[in-house]
Amino acid sequence: MNQVKLINGVELPQIGLGTWQITDRSQMVEVVSNAYDVGYRLFDTAAAYSNEIALSKAITEKGIAREAYILSDKVWNTSRGYRAVQEACHKSLKKFKTDYFDLYLIHWPASMKLYPDWEEINEDTWRGMEQLYKDGLAKAIGVCNFKIHHLESLKKTAEIMPMVDQVELHPGLNQNELLEYCKVNDIVVEASSPLGNGQILNNENLQMIAENKKKTVAQVCLRWGLQKGSILIPKTTNVGRMQENFDIFNFSLDKKEMDAIDKISYCGGIGIDSDEVEEFG
Numbered sequence: 527m528n529q530v531k532l533i534n535g536v537e538l539p540q541i542g543l544g545t546w547q548i549t550d551r552s553q554m555v556e557v558v559s560n561a562y563d564v565g566y567r568l569f570d571t572a573a574a575y576s577n578e579i580a581l582s583k584a585i586t587e588k589g590i591a592r593e594a595y596i597l598s599d600k601v602w603n604t605s606r607g608y609r610a611v612q613e614a615c616h617k618s619l620k621k622f623k624t625d626y627f628d629l630y631l632i633h634w635p636a637s638m639k640l641y642p643d644w645e646e647i648n649e650d651t652w653r654g655m656e657q658l659y660k661d662g663l664a665k666a667i668g669v670c671n672f673k674i675h676h677l678e679s680l681k682k683t684a685e686i687m688p689m690v691d692q693v694e695l696h697p698g699l700n701q702n703e704l705l706e707y708c709k710v711n712d713i714v715v716e717a718s719s720p721l722g723n724g725q726i727l728n729n730e731n732l733q734m735i736a737e738n739k740k741k742t743v744a745q746v747c748l749r750w751g752l753q754k755g756s757i758l759i760p761k762t763t764n765v766g767r768m769q770e771n772f773d774i775f776n777f778s779l780d781k782k783e784m785d786a787i788d789k790i791s792y793c794g795g796i797g798i799d800s801d802e803v804e805e806f807g
């Protein structure tokens with residue numbers, strides 16, 4: 527399993543299991559058990575997914591020692607600010623009966639459409655994240671859905687810059703500009719919805735490449751993301767697809783194939799713009 531090293535030396539597996547939309551407790555037990563057996567060690571959740579307790583119980587039921595898995599969680603928008611973010615983190619840690627997250631992320635930047643003082647809000651929340659890191663409650667800290675201007679704004683006051691930016695990234699949304707910025711600034715990009723939420727799998731260009739490679743479209747999408755250096759957290763509840771998504775280390779895409787996938791015009795996915803969004807604040 528490939529590992530990605532963050533700026534502070536923490537290493538994360540390049541493939542993890544996304545748990546968004548998995549809320550059923552008995553299903554979670556089966557999902558975590560199967561994922562662990564397949565080889566997944568990174569579990570990505572969020573306070574907003576309403577599945578922290580289900581995930582926690584599933585991990586306990588599987589009997590996985592704390593140091594044997596990587597736990598990533600996110601603070602929700604209702605807990606912005608220096609104090610609130612720390613309280614939220616403590617609350618989530620309690621649900622997992624653990625005293626640290628391997629990675630703790632801000633779920634969304636404050637939207638400039640809703641908040642004229644979005645920069646101050648993000649700065650203040652980030653100060654709380656830095657405190658959590660200094661206190662050892664998060665081994666690494668980062669953000670989600672931050673665009674370049676959000677990161678540049680944080681730079682003005684941050685003592686420690688985000689180590690990870692988790693964003694929607696998949697063929698049809700290549701995020702090349704952000705990837706380049708993050709490379710220069712030592713931020714690892716983590717791809718949420720690396721399969722475009724399952725909506726890009728019937729794309730003809732991808733199907734052609736997959737046929738040539740004798741791989742599935744999902745594997746081609748993930749391999750493309752892997753070669754871009756991003757961490758991938760595909761979500762599936764199906765053990766066969768877990769295996770399929772994990773089995774991407776024995777082939778590679780050449781430059782022509784990478785470029786062709788880069789050129790796929792916008793398609794699939796979640797498509798929430800962190801500047802435009804209103805309902806998420």
Ligand code: A2P
Nearest residue numbers: 719720721722723724744760761762763764767
């Ligand atoms: P399922 O859970 O039924 O497998 P993303 O990670 O981009 O959000 O995509 C998740 C969606 O893609 C889910 O609907 C999931 O459905 C589906 N999916 C995950 N892996 C595969 C795969 N290898 N082949 C087809 N669909 C997949």
